[in-house]
Amino acid sequence: MEGLEQWKDQLEQLKSQLEPWKNQLEKCLHEVIEYLNQIPPVQLYAAIAVLLISTLLLLSIRLFKRAKSNTVILTGLSGSGKTVLFYQRKSKPVHIVDVPGHSRLRPKLDEFLPRAAGIVFVVDSLEFLPNCHLASEYLYDILTKASVVKKKIPVLICCNKNDKVTAHTKEFIRKQMEKEIDKLRASRSAISAADISNDFTLGVPEEPFTFSQCRNKVTVAESSGLTGEVGQVEQFIWECVKP
DSSP: OOOHHHHHHHHHHHHHHHHHHHHHHHHHHHHHHHHHHHHHHHHHHHHHHHHHHHHHHHHHHHHHTTOOEEEEEEETTTTTHHHHHHHOOTTSSEEEEEESSSGGGGHHHHGGGEEEEEEEEEESSSTHHHHHHHHHHHHHHHBBBBBHHHHHOOOOEEEOOOTTOOOHHHHHHHHHHHHHHHHHHHTTTTOOGGGGGTTTOOOOOSSSGGGGSSSSSSEEEEOOOTTTHHHHHHHHHHHHHOO
């Protein structure tokens, strides 16, 4: 009984200590209510609306960041060195999708584009000239896809096998592909709108095509899957998937 009485005394003391805080809180609440009553209803509603919209916007941004894809597509013509490059990657948390370069298997690309954060298009720097037209045609098809343009999916043209002495430089490859795509753009402009309803046109009319005219960012880098020189590719992948 004596212990119970002590507890009662302590509770009474605590209550008496909290009493001033209670009075202070009631006073503050009363002042806030008085202040709000002085604000015209229109201004009050506007302030509440701004607060709600700001909160929803912040929540949407956070949800968007959380939902950002970590999928990067690795594609290009057969024999360009995609598979070797694939196994050289160090970005373990990233989901790399190796899309086969064979023309019959390219439709698989459309399965992954909706959730792609970036595309690495691998080019064989050593055997570039014989494959320039086919590589440019494949890249043209990618750059004009509605999902790529609307989402502004960044594309890295990866000039692989640059460890070889006779490999072409990335600047040479870029210029040659721009010229080839310019020819493709001119030839395909004759196709009826019904046949390209899902595609977008490239570049600026009446001007020579350059990758800088694309709505999405297109960059060029060099690599060697054989020697492990994939730093620029790793950097591109990280930029695509970072929060």
